[in-house]
Amino acid sequence: MRIARSIREYQWALVGALALTALVLGQVGFELLPPRDGELSFSDSLYRSLQLFVLESGGTPPPTPWQLDVARALAPLVAVYAAVGAVLALFREQLQRLRIRLFARDHVVVAGLGAKGFQLARAFREAGLRVVVIERDEQNPLVRSCRERHIPVLAGDASDERLLARARADRARHLVATCGDDGVNAQVALAARLVPRRRSGALTAFVHLDDLDLWRLLGAEELGRAERDDLRLEFFNVTDAAARVMLEEHPFEHDAGSPHVMLVGLEELGRRMLLHVAARWREASAAGERRLRVTVLGPEAGREIDALVRCHPELADLCEIEARTVGPAVGDLDPVRAPSAGAAPSVAYVTLPRETDALAAALALRTNRDLGLARVVVAVQDEQDGIATALRASVGAREGVAAFGVLSRTLTPELLLRGTGEVLARAKHEQYVHAERLKGRTPEENPSMRPWEQLPDVLKESNRRFADGIGPKLAAAGLVIVPDPLADPATAVAALSEEEVEELARLEHDRWCRDLERDGWRRTSGAKDPERRLHPQLVTWAELSEEERDKDRDPMRELPGMLARVGFELYRSARDGRR
Structure with missing residues:
Protein backbone atom coordinates (compact mmCIF):
# COMPACT_ATOMS: atom_id res chain seq x y z
CA MET A 1 0.00 0.00 0.00
CA ARG A 2 2.76 2.44 0.95
CA ILE A 3 4.79 1.49 -2.14
CA ALA A 4 1.80 2.10 -4.42
CA ARG A 5 1.10 5.44 -2.72
CA SER A 6 4.74 6.50 -3.14
CA ILE A 7 4.64 5.60 -6.83
CA ARG A 8 1.46 7.68 -7.31
CA GLU A 9 3.03 10.60 -5.45
CA TYR A 10 6.18 10.66 -7.59
CA GLN A 11 4.77 9.25 -10.82
CA TRP A 12 5.44 12.31 -12.98
CA ALA A 13 8.99 12.61 -11.70
CA LEU A 14 9.43 8.95 -12.63
CA VAL A 15 7.90 9.54 -16.07
CA GLY A 16 10.30 12.45 -16.62
CA ALA A 17 13.27 10.32 -15.61
CA LEU A 18 12.22 7.53 -18.00
CA ALA A 19 11.73 10.04 -20.82
CA LEU A 20 15.21 11.45 -20.24
CA THR A 21 16.63 7.93 -20.15
CA ALA A 22 14.97 7.08 -23.48
CA LEU A 23 16.27 10.32 -25.01
CA VAL A 24 19.86 9.70 -23.88
CA LEU A 25 19.83 6.05 -24.97
CA GLY A 26 18.42 7.08 -28.35
CA GLN A 27 21.11 9.72 -28.77
CA VAL A 28 23.84 7.21 -27.93
CA GLY A 29 22.29 4.51 -30.11
CA PHE A 30 22.07 6.72 -33.20
CA GLU A 31 25.66 7.85 -32.78
CA LEU A 32 26.79 4.21 -32.62
CA LEU A 33 25.08 3.30 -35.91
CA PRO A 34 27.43 2.56 -38.85
CA PRO A 35 27.66 5.68 -41.06
CA ARG A 36 25.76 5.46 -44.35
CA ASP A 37 25.61 8.93 -45.87
CA GLY A 38 28.13 10.46 -43.55
CA GLU A 39 28.19 10.62 -39.81
CA LEU A 40 25.16 12.04 -37.98
CA SER A 41 25.73 15.32 -36.22
CA PHE A 42 24.76 15.75 -32.57
CA SER A 43 21.68 17.74 -33.54
CA ASP A 44 20.61 15.10 -36.08
CA SER A 45 20.94 12.34 -33.47
CA LEU A 46 18.98 14.40 -30.97
CA TYR A 47 16.24 15.10 -33.52
CA ARG A 48 15.90 11.43 -34.43
CA SER A 49 15.86 10.53 -30.71
CA LEU A 50 12.94 12.90 -30.16
CA GLN A 51 11.12 11.25 -33.07
CA LEU A 52 11.24 7.95 -31.17
CA PHE A 53 8.45 9.27 -28.90
CA VAL A 54 6.07 9.50 -31.89
CA LEU A 55 7.34 6.39 -33.75
CA GLU A 56 8.93 8.53 -36.50
CA SER A 57 12.63 7.70 -36.16
CA GLY A 58 12.90 5.91 -39.50
CA GLY A 59 14.28 2.48 -40.26
CA THR A 60 17.85 1.46 -39.52
CA PRO A 61 19.65 -1.58 -40.93
CA PRO A 62 20.99 -4.20 -38.52
CA PRO A 63 22.94 -4.58 -36.42
CA THR A 64 21.18 -2.11 -34.11
CA PRO A 65 22.89 -1.02 -30.87
CA TRP A 66 21.10 -2.24 -27.75
CA GLN A 67 20.81 1.35 -26.54
CA LEU A 68 18.66 2.19 -29.57
CA ASP A 69 16.51 -0.95 -29.14
CA VAL A 70 15.76 0.01 -25.54
CA ALA A 71 15.02 3.61 -26.50
CA ARG A 72 12.66 2.49 -29.30
CA ALA A 73 10.60 0.47 -26.80
CA LEU A 74 10.75 2.90 -23.88
CA ALA A 75 10.05 6.21 -25.63
CA PRO A 76 6.60 5.30 -27.10
CA LEU A 77 5.51 3.77 -23.78
CA VAL A 78 6.41 6.96 -21.93
CA ALA A 79 4.62 9.05 -24.56
CA VAL A 80 1.44 6.95 -24.38
CA TYR A 81 1.42 6.98 -20.56
CA ALA A 82 1.87 10.76 -20.47
CA ALA A 83 -0.85 11.29 -23.09
CA VAL A 84 -3.35 9.09 -21.27
CA GLY A 85 -2.54 10.82 -17.99
CA ALA A 86 -3.06 14.23 -19.56
CA VAL A 87 -6.43 13.21 -21.02
CA LEU A 88 -7.57 11.75 -17.71
CA ALA A 89 -6.50 14.90 -15.86
CA LEU A 90 -8.31 17.06 -18.41
CA PHE A 91 -11.56 15.11 -18.17
CA ARG A 92 -11.25 13.96 -14.54
CA ASN A 237 -21.14 14.40 18.99
CA VAL A 238 -17.57 13.09 19.00
CA THR A 239 -16.91 14.26 22.56
CA ASP A 240 -19.82 12.35 24.08
CA ALA A 241 -19.13 9.29 21.94
CA ALA A 242 -15.48 9.35 23.02
CA ALA A 243 -16.43 9.47 26.71
CA ARG A 244 -18.82 6.54 26.29
CA VAL A 245 -16.41 4.38 24.30
CA MET A 246 -13.44 5.27 26.51
CA LEU A 247 -15.39 4.00 29.51
CA GLU A 248 -16.51 0.88 27.66
CA GLU A 249 -12.96 -0.03 26.66
CA HIS A 250 -11.34 1.03 29.95
CA PRO A 251 -14.00 0.51 32.65
CA PHE A 252 -13.49 1.20 36.33
CA GLU A 253 -13.95 -1.57 38.90
CA HIS A 254 -17.45 -0.89 40.17
CA ASP A 255 -17.63 -4.17 42.10
CA ALA A 256 -14.54 -3.45 44.22
CA GLY A 257 -14.81 -2.97 47.97
CA SER A 258 -14.56 0.83 47.83
CA PRO A 259 -14.46 1.98 44.19
CA HIS A 260 -12.65 5.24 43.52
CA VAL A 261 -12.14 7.02 40.17
CA MET A 262 -9.92 10.00 39.34
CA LEU A 263 -10.56 12.51 36.54
CA VAL A 264 -7.89 14.97 35.39
CA GLY A 265 -9.34 17.88 33.44
CA LEU A 266 -12.96 18.99 33.41
CA GLU A 267 -13.32 20.51 29.98
CA GLU A 268 -15.98 19.12 27.62
CA LEU A 269 -14.59 15.57 27.47
CA GLY A 270 -14.00 15.50 31.22
CA ARG A 271 -17.57 16.61 31.97
CA ARG A 272 -19.02 13.96 29.67
CA MET A 273 -16.75 11.36 31.28
CA LEU A 274 -18.09 12.25 34.73
CA LEU A 275 -21.70 11.92 33.56
CA HIS A 276 -21.01 8.56 31.92
CA VAL A 277 -19.13 7.35 35.01
CA ALA A 278 -22.15 8.26 37.15
CA ALA A 279 -24.55 6.53 34.76
CA ARG A 280 -22.37 3.41 34.67
CA TRP A 281 -22.24 3.38 38.47
CA ARG A 282 -26.02 3.62 38.71
CA GLU A 283 -26.31 0.54 36.50
CA ALA A 284 -24.11 -1.42 38.93
CA SER A 285 -25.93 -3.63 41.40
CA ALA A 286 -24.60 -1.76 44.43
CA ALA A 287 -25.37 1.73 43.13
CA GLY A 288 -28.43 2.13 45.34
CA GLU A 289 -26.50 1.35 48.52
CA ARG A 290 -23.53 3.73 48.28
CA ARG A 291 -22.06 6.57 46.29
CA LEU A 292 -19.07 6.28 43.99
CA ARG A 293 -15.99 8.19 45.09
CA VAL A 294 -14.69 10.49 42.35
CA THR A 295 -11.67 12.79 42.65
CA VAL A 296 -11.49 15.58 40.08
CA LEU A 297 -8.28 17.53 39.44
CA GLY A 298 -8.21 20.82 37.55
CA PRO A 299 -7.43 24.54 37.76
CA GLU A 300 -11.06 25.39 38.60
CA ALA A 301 -12.34 21.97 39.61
CA GLY A 302 -14.57 23.21 42.44
CA ARG A 303 -16.39 25.77 40.33
CA GLU A 304 -16.81 23.34 37.43
CA ILE A 305 -18.24 20.63 39.68
CA ASP A 306 -20.70 23.05 41.31
CA ALA A 307 -21.95 24.14 37.89
CA LEU A 308 -22.30 20.54 36.70
CA VAL A 309 -24.22 19.47 39.81
CA ARG A 310 -26.60 22.41 39.37
CA CYS A 311 -27.40 21.16 35.87
CA HIS A 312 -27.56 17.50 36.94
CA PRO A 313 -28.57 17.22 40.63
CA GLU A 314 -28.58 13.42 40.37
CA LEU A 315 -24.77 13.57 40.36
CA ALA A 316 -24.74 14.36 44.07
CA ASP A 317 -26.91 11.29 44.76
CA LEU A 318 -24.73 8.97 42.71
CA CYS A 319 -21.22 10.24 43.41
CA GLU A 320 -19.20 11.57 46.31
CA ILE A 321 -17.11 14.10 44.40
CA GLU A 322 -13.93 15.64 45.77
CA ALA A 323 -12.73 18.58 43.69
CA ARG A 324 -9.03 19.37 44.04
CA THR A 325 -7.81 22.62 42.54
CA VAL A 326 -4.41 22.16 40.94
CA GLY A 327 -2.53 24.44 38.58
CA PRO A 328 -2.21 23.81 34.85
CA ALA A 329 1.50 22.95 35.10
CA VAL A 330 2.51 19.31 35.25
CA GLY A 331 4.54 19.92 38.39
CA ASP A 332 1.30 20.76 40.19
CA LEU A 333 0.32 17.08 39.96
CA ASP A 334 3.45 15.81 41.69
CA PRO A 335 2.35 16.68 45.25
CA VAL A 336 -1.12 15.13 44.81
CA ARG A 337 -1.56 12.60 47.58
CA ALA A 338 -3.89 9.68 48.13
CA PRO A 339 -6.90 10.32 50.41
CA SER A 340 -6.30 9.91 54.11
CA ALA A 341 -9.33 7.64 54.41
CA GLY A 342 -10.69 5.06 52.02
CA ALA A 343 -9.16 3.36 49.03
CA ALA A 344 -6.90 5.15 46.57
CA PRO A 345 -8.16 5.63 43.00
CA SER A 346 -7.94 2.47 40.91
CA VAL A 347 -7.92 4.33 37.60
CA ALA A 348 -7.33 7.88 36.37
CA TYR A 349 -8.82 9.29 33.17
CA VAL A 350 -6.77 12.18 31.75
CA THR A 351 -8.85 14.36 29.41
CA LEU A 352 -6.81 17.55 29.11
CA PRO A 353 -7.37 19.41 25.80
CA ARG A 354 -3.65 19.75 24.92
CA GLU A 355 -2.05 16.40 24.15
CA THR A 356 1.36 17.43 25.47
CA ASP A 357 -0.20 18.36 28.82
CA ALA A 358 -2.15 15.09 28.82
CA LEU A 359 0.98 13.01 28.22
CA ALA A 360 2.93 14.82 30.93
CA ALA A 361 0.03 14.46 33.38
CA ALA A 362 -0.26 10.74 32.66
CA LEU A 363 3.43 10.22 33.33
CA ALA A 364 3.31 12.30 36.52
CA LEU A 365 0.33 10.37 37.88
CA ARG A 366 1.72 6.98 36.95
CA THR A 367 5.02 7.65 38.70
CA ASN A 368 3.34 9.14 41.79
CA ARG A 369 4.06 6.39 44.32
CA ASP A 370 1.76 7.85 46.93
CA LEU A 371 -1.26 7.47 44.66
CA GLY A 372 -0.30 3.99 43.53
CA LEU A 373 -2.53 4.14 40.45
CA ALA A 374 -2.88 0.79 38.70
CA ARG A 375 -4.10 2.32 35.44
CA VAL A 376 -3.97 5.70 33.71
CA VAL A 377 -5.99 6.26 30.53
CA VAL A 378 -5.09 9.36 28.52
CA ALA A 379 -7.22 10.83 25.72
CA VAL A 380 -5.38 11.76 22.50
CA GLN A 381 -6.59 12.51 19.01
CA ASP A 382 -5.18 9.38 17.35
CA GLU A 383 -3.80 6.47 19.34
CA GLN A 384 -1.52 5.45 16.46
CA ASP A 385 0.10 8.82 15.86
CA GLY A 386 1.84 11.78 17.47
CA ILE A 387 1.75 11.96 21.25
CA ALA A 388 0.46 8.39 21.57
CA THR A 389 3.65 7.14 19.90
CA ALA A 390 5.74 9.05 22.43
CA LEU A 391 3.59 7.64 25.21
CA ARG A 392 4.24 4.06 24.13
CA ALA A 393 7.95 4.78 23.82
CA SER A 394 8.07 6.32 27.30
CA VAL A 395 6.18 3.83 29.42
CA GLY A 396 4.05 1.53 27.30
CA ALA A 397 0.77 -0.18 28.05
CA ARG A 398 2.61 -2.81 30.09
CA GLU A 399 3.20 -0.25 32.81
CA GLY A 400 -0.42 0.72 33.17
CA VAL A 401 -0.69 3.73 30.84
CA ALA A 402 -3.02 3.43 27.85
CA ALA A 403 -3.78 5.93 25.08
CA PHE A 404 -7.34 6.32 23.82
CA GLY A 405 -7.80 7.88 20.37
CA VAL A 406 -10.75 10.27 20.47
CA LEU A 407 -11.07 10.38 16.67
CA SER A 408 -9.58 7.03 15.71
CA ARG A 409 -11.70 5.04 18.21
CA THR A 410 -15.01 6.88 17.86
CA LEU A 411 -15.21 7.82 14.17
CA THR A 412 -15.85 4.30 12.92
CA PRO A 413 -18.78 2.98 10.88
CA GLU A 414 -19.74 0.57 13.67
CA LEU A 415 -20.07 3.29 16.30
CA LEU A 416 -21.59 5.88 13.98
CA LEU A 417 -24.32 3.48 12.89
CA ARG A 418 -25.08 2.76 16.54
CA GLY A 419 -27.02 5.99 16.88
CA THR A 420 -30.11 6.74 18.94
CA GLY A 421 -32.54 5.23 16.45
CA GLU A 422 -30.49 2.07 16.09
CA VAL A 423 -30.19 1.65 19.87
CA LEU A 424 -33.96 2.01 20.24
CA ALA A 425 -34.54 -0.48 17.42
CA ARG A 426 -32.27 -3.00 19.14
CA ALA A 427 -34.00 -2.37 22.47
CA LYS A 428 -37.36 -3.08 20.84
CA HIS A 429 -36.00 -6.36 19.47
CA GLU A 430 -34.58 -7.32 22.88
CA GLN A 431 -37.96 -6.59 24.48
CA TYR A 432 -39.69 -8.80 21.91
CA VAL A 433 -37.24 -11.66 22.46
CA HIS A 434 -37.69 -11.40 26.24
CA ALA A 435 -41.48 -11.46 25.92
CA GLU A 436 -41.37 -14.51 23.65
CA ARG A 437 -39.08 -16.37 26.07
CA LEU A 438 -41.53 -15.72 28.90
CA LYS A 439 -44.12 -17.51 26.76
CA GLY A 440 -41.81 -20.51 26.51
CA ARG A 441 -40.86 -20.04 22.87
CA THR A 442 -37.39 -20.68 21.45
CA PRO A 443 -35.43 -19.31 18.45
CA GLU A 444 -35.92 -22.68 16.76
CA GLU A 445 -39.69 -22.21 16.92
CA ASN A 446 -39.60 -18.47 16.20
CA PRO A 447 -36.70 -17.34 13.95
CA SER A 448 -37.49 -13.70 14.81
CA MET A 449 -35.95 -14.33 18.26
CA ARG A 450 -32.44 -14.57 16.83
CA PRO A 451 -29.77 -12.08 17.99
CA TRP A 452 -29.82 -8.70 16.24
CA GLU A 453 -26.69 -9.45 14.22
CA GLN A 454 -28.37 -12.55 12.75
CA LEU A 455 -31.70 -10.92 11.90
CA PRO A 456 -32.56 -10.50 8.22
CA ASP A 457 -32.62 -6.90 6.98
CA VAL A 458 -36.40 -6.88 6.70
CA LEU A 459 -36.81 -7.54 10.45
CA LYS A 460 -34.13 -5.01 11.36
CA GLU A 461 -35.96 -2.44 9.26
CA SER A 462 -39.22 -3.30 11.01
CA ASN A 463 -37.64 -2.47 14.37
CA ARG A 464 -36.16 0.73 12.96
CA ARG A 465 -39.62 1.78 11.82
CA PHE A 466 -40.80 1.29 15.39
CA ALA A 467 -38.14 3.80 16.46
CA ASP A 468 -39.16 6.13 13.62
CA GLY A 469 -42.74 6.07 14.88
CA ILE A 470 -41.99 7.01 18.49
CA GLY A 471 -42.33 10.76 17.91
CA PRO A 472 -45.74 10.72 16.17
CA LYS A 473 -47.20 8.41 18.84
CA LEU A 474 -45.94 10.52 21.73
CA ALA A 475 -47.14 13.74 20.11
CA ALA A 476 -50.61 12.27 19.63
CA ALA A 477 -50.66 11.17 23.28
CA GLY A 478 -49.56 14.60 24.57
CA LEU A 479 -46.07 13.45 25.63
CA VAL A 480 -42.77 15.19 24.92
CA ILE A 481 -39.14 14.02 25.04
CA VAL A 482 -36.48 16.00 26.92
CA PRO A 483 -32.74 15.26 27.22
CA ASP A 484 -31.54 13.82 30.53
CA PRO A 485 -28.16 12.03 30.45
CA LEU A 486 -28.75 10.63 33.95
CA ALA A 487 -32.30 9.39 33.41
CA ASP A 488 -32.85 6.17 35.35
CA PRO A 489 -34.29 3.30 33.25
CA ALA A 490 -35.34 1.47 36.43
CA THR A 491 -37.71 4.22 37.56
CA ALA A 492 -38.68 5.46 34.10
CA VAL A 493 -40.76 2.36 33.32
CA ALA A 494 -43.45 3.57 35.74
CA ALA A 495 -43.83 6.89 33.93
CA LEU A 496 -46.89 5.89 31.87
CA SER A 497 -50.38 5.11 33.07
CA GLU A 498 -52.23 2.08 31.73
CA GLU A 499 -54.54 4.41 29.79
CA GLU A 500 -51.52 5.98 28.10
CA VAL A 501 -50.02 2.55 27.39
CA GLU A 502 -53.29 1.49 25.75
CA GLU A 503 -53.44 4.62 23.60
CA LEU A 504 -49.80 4.32 22.52
CA ALA A 505 -50.24 0.61 21.75
CA ARG A 506 -53.23 1.36 19.51
CA LEU A 507 -51.26 4.06 17.70
CA GLU A 508 -48.32 1.66 17.27
CA HIS A 509 -50.57 -0.99 15.72
CA ASP A 510 -52.01 1.60 13.33
CA ARG A 511 -48.46 2.65 12.36
CA TRP A 512 -47.46 -0.97 11.79
CA CYS A 513 -50.48 -1.57 9.53
CA ARG A 514 -49.76 1.54 7.45
CA ASP A 515 -46.14 0.54 6.93
CA LEU A 516 -47.04 -2.98 5.82
CA GLU A 517 -49.76 -1.75 3.48
CA ARG A 518 -47.30 0.73 1.97
CA ASP A 519 -44.95 -2.20 1.33
CA GLY A 520 -47.69 -4.07 -0.52
CA TRP A 521 -48.97 -6.40 2.21
CA ARG A 522 -52.64 -7.39 2.30
CA ARG A 523 -54.98 -8.83 4.88
CA THR A 524 -55.74 -12.55 4.86
CA SER A 525 -57.89 -14.86 6.94
CA GLY A 526 -55.28 -17.59 6.63
CA ALA A 527 -51.70 -17.92 7.83
CA LYS A 528 -48.98 -15.34 7.28
CA ASP A 529 -47.42 -15.68 3.81
CA PRO A 530 -44.27 -13.53 3.35
CA GLU A 531 -43.85 -14.49 -0.31
CA ARG A 532 -47.36 -13.33 -1.23
CA ARG A 533 -47.22 -10.56 1.40
CA LEU A 534 -50.32 -11.69 3.26
CA HIS A 535 -50.77 -11.10 7.01
CA PRO A 536 -53.72 -12.04 9.26
CA GLN A 537 -53.08 -9.18 11.73
CA LEU A 538 -53.72 -6.38 9.23
CA VAL A 539 -56.95 -5.56 11.05
CA THR A 540 -58.22 -2.77 13.28
CA TRP A 541 -57.27 -2.60 16.94
CA ALA A 542 -60.78 -3.68 17.94
CA GLU A 543 -60.41 -6.88 15.90
CA LEU A 544 -57.13 -7.94 17.52
CA SER A 545 -57.00 -10.65 20.17
CA GLU A 546 -55.68 -9.75 23.63
CA GLU A 547 -52.51 -11.75 22.96
CA GLU A 548 -51.81 -9.72 19.83
CA ARG A 549 -52.61 -6.46 21.61
CA ASP A 550 -50.05 -7.33 24.28
CA LYS A 551 -47.38 -7.42 21.57
CA ASP A 552 -47.96 -3.67 21.21
CA ARG A 553 -48.63 -2.93 24.88
CA ASP A 554 -45.42 -4.51 26.18
CA PRO A 555 -42.97 -2.32 24.20
CA MET A 556 -45.01 0.77 25.12
CA ARG A 557 -44.64 -0.07 28.82
CA GLU A 558 -40.89 -0.39 28.27
CA LEU A 559 -40.60 2.74 26.11
CA PRO A 560 -39.67 5.16 28.95
CA GLY A 561 -36.87 2.80 29.97
CA MET A 562 -35.66 2.51 26.37
CA LEU A 563 -35.52 6.30 26.10
CA ALA A 564 -33.70 6.60 29.43
CA ARG A 565 -30.97 4.27 28.17
CA VAL A 566 -30.19 6.73 25.36
CA GLY A 567 -30.34 9.79 27.63
CA PHE A 568 -33.93 11.03 27.30
CA GLU A 569 -36.94 11.32 29.56
CA LEU A 570 -40.69 11.58 28.97
CA TYR A 571 -42.76 14.51 30.19
CA ARG A 572 -46.42 15.23 29.75
CA SER A 573 -47.24 18.35 27.80
CA ALA A 574 -47.80 21.65 29.60
CA ARG A 575 -51.55 21.39 29.29
CA ASP A 576 -51.49 18.21 31.38
CA GLY A 577 -49.24 19.63 34.07
CA ARG A 578 -47.99 16.26 35.34
CA ARG A 579 -44.52 14.84 34.85
Missing part, protein backbone atom coordinates in the same frame (compact mmCIF):
# COMPACT_ATOMS: atom_id res chain seq x y z
CA GLU A 93 -14.33 15.84 -13.38
CA GLN A 94 -16.48 14.50 -16.21
CA LEU A 95 -15.22 10.94 -15.73
CA GLN A 96 -15.78 11.19 -12.00
CA ARG A 97 -19.37 12.35 -12.47
CA LEU A 98 -19.99 9.53 -14.94
CA ARG A 99 -18.56 7.01 -12.50
CA ILE A 100 -20.80 8.30 -9.71
CA ARG A 101 -23.87 8.35 -11.95
CA LEU A 102 -23.33 4.77 -13.14
CA PHE A 103 -22.04 3.00 -10.04
CA ALA A 104 -23.04 4.96 -6.91
CA ARG A 105 -25.75 2.91 -5.18
CA ASP A 106 -26.20 2.07 -1.50
CA HIS A 107 -23.15 4.24 -0.90
CA VAL A 108 -22.11 6.79 1.72
CA VAL A 109 -21.99 10.52 1.00
CA VAL A 110 -19.56 12.41 3.26
CA ALA A 111 -20.02 16.19 3.32
CA GLY A 112 -16.94 18.02 4.59
CA LEU A 113 -13.35 16.81 4.43
CA GLY A 114 -11.84 17.88 7.72
CA ALA A 115 -10.21 15.44 10.14
CA LYS A 116 -13.58 13.90 11.08
CA GLY A 117 -14.86 13.64 7.51
CA PHE A 118 -11.66 12.09 6.19
CA GLN A 119 -11.50 9.60 9.07
CA LEU A 120 -15.06 8.43 8.36
CA ALA A 121 -14.64 8.40 4.57
CA ARG A 122 -11.53 6.25 4.90
CA ALA A 123 -13.19 3.96 7.47
CA PHE A 124 -16.31 3.39 5.35
CA ARG A 125 -14.12 2.72 2.29
CA GLU A 126 -12.01 0.21 4.21
CA ALA A 127 -15.25 -1.45 5.36
CA GLY A 128 -16.06 -2.16 1.71
CA LEU A 129 -18.66 0.55 1.06
CA ARG A 130 -18.60 2.99 -1.83
CA VAL A 131 -17.98 6.55 -0.68
CA VAL A 132 -18.54 9.92 -2.38
CA VAL A 133 -17.09 13.03 -0.74
CA ILE A 134 -18.25 16.64 -1.14
CA GLU A 135 -15.69 19.30 -0.20
CA ARG A 136 -15.88 23.06 -0.70
CA ASP A 137 -12.10 23.66 -0.77
CA GLU A 138 -10.54 22.12 -3.88
CA GLN A 139 -7.05 22.85 -2.48
CA ASN A 140 -7.66 20.78 0.65
CA PRO A 141 -4.70 18.31 0.78
CA LEU A 142 -7.08 15.58 1.95
CA VAL A 143 -8.77 15.67 -1.48
CA ARG A 144 -5.68 14.03 -2.93
CA SER A 145 -5.60 11.50 -0.08
CA CYS A 146 -9.18 10.52 -0.92
CA ARG A 147 -8.48 10.11 -4.62
CA GLU A 148 -5.47 7.95 -3.81
CA ARG A 149 -7.96 5.64 -2.07
CA HIS A 150 -10.28 5.74 -5.11
CA ILE A 151 -12.81 7.91 -3.28
CA PRO A 152 -14.35 10.44 -5.72
CA VAL A 153 -14.52 14.03 -4.49
CA LEU A 154 -17.01 16.61 -5.78
CA ALA A 155 -16.12 20.27 -5.26
CA GLY A 156 -18.81 22.60 -3.99
CA ASP A 157 -21.31 23.44 -1.26
CA ALA A 158 -22.82 20.30 0.28
CA SER A 159 -25.89 22.26 1.42
CA ASP A 160 -26.87 22.68 -2.26
CA GLU A 161 -29.43 19.98 -3.06
CA ARG A 162 -28.30 19.97 -6.70
CA LEU A 163 -24.79 18.94 -5.67
CA LEU A 164 -26.25 16.31 -3.33
CA ALA A 165 -28.22 15.01 -6.29
CA ARG A 166 -25.00 14.79 -8.35
CA ALA A 167 -23.49 12.78 -5.48
CA ARG A 168 -26.52 10.49 -5.90
CA ALA A 169 -27.84 11.09 -2.41
CA ASP A 170 -31.15 9.87 -3.83
CA ARG A 171 -29.67 6.36 -3.99
CA ALA A 172 -27.34 6.58 -0.99
CA ARG A 173 -27.61 4.54 2.19
CA HIS A 174 -26.03 7.10 4.51
CA LEU A 175 -25.16 10.80 4.51
CA VAL A 176 -22.54 12.13 6.94
CA ALA A 177 -22.28 15.89 7.56
CA THR A 178 -18.93 16.94 9.07
CA CYS A 179 -18.36 20.39 7.54
CA GLY A 180 -16.85 21.89 10.69
CA ASP A 181 -19.80 24.19 11.42
CA ASP A 182 -22.98 23.13 13.23
CA GLY A 183 -25.18 25.42 11.15
CA VAL A 184 -23.77 24.20 7.84
CA ASN A 185 -24.12 20.56 8.93
CA ALA A 186 -27.79 21.14 9.76
CA GLN A 187 -28.30 22.83 6.37
CA VAL A 188 -26.82 19.79 4.63
CA ALA A 189 -29.41 17.56 6.31
CA LEU A 190 -32.24 19.94 5.37
CA ALA A 191 -31.02 19.98 1.75
CA ALA A 192 -31.01 16.17 1.72
CA ARG A 193 -34.74 16.23 2.49
CA LEU A 194 -35.29 18.07 -0.79
CA VAL A 195 -33.62 15.35 -2.90
CA PRO A 196 -36.30 12.88 -4.11
CA ARG A 197 -35.51 9.29 -3.14
CA ARG A 198 -34.85 6.73 -5.88
CA ARG A 199 -33.86 3.94 -3.50
CA SER A 200 -36.26 1.92 -1.38
CA GLY A 201 -35.81 2.60 2.30
CA ALA A 202 -34.86 5.70 4.22
CA LEU A 203 -31.68 7.73 3.95
CA THR A 204 -29.95 7.98 7.33
CA ALA A 205 -28.21 11.33 7.77
CA PHE A 206 -25.59 11.57 10.53
CA VAL A 207 -25.07 15.22 11.46
CA HIS A 208 -22.15 16.17 13.69
CA LEU A 209 -22.74 18.95 16.23
CA ASP A 210 -19.90 20.41 18.31
CA ASP A 211 -22.27 22.17 20.72
CA LEU A 212 -23.22 19.56 23.32
CA ASP A 213 -26.35 21.39 24.48
CA LEU A 214 -27.54 21.83 20.91
CA TRP A 215 -26.78 18.17 20.22
CA ARG A 216 -28.99 16.95 23.07
CA LEU A 217 -31.82 19.40 22.33
CA LEU A 218 -31.95 18.68 18.61
CA GLY A 219 -31.70 14.96 19.32
CA ALA A 220 -34.78 15.16 21.54
CA GLU A 221 -36.56 17.35 19.00
CA GLU A 222 -35.89 14.91 16.14
CA LEU A 223 -36.83 11.86 18.19
CA GLY A 224 -40.12 13.48 19.20
CA ARG A 225 -40.95 14.90 15.77
CA ALA A 226 -44.59 14.25 14.90
CA GLU A 227 -44.08 13.98 11.13
CA ARG A 228 -41.86 11.42 9.42
CA ASP A 229 -40.41 11.15 5.93
CA ASP A 230 -37.73 9.17 4.10
CA LEU A 231 -34.87 10.85 5.99
CA ARG A 232 -33.70 9.42 9.30
CA LEU A 233 -31.80 12.17 11.08
CA GLU A 234 -29.18 11.21 13.66
CA PHE A 235 -27.18 13.87 15.49
CA PHE A 236 -23.83 12.79 16.88
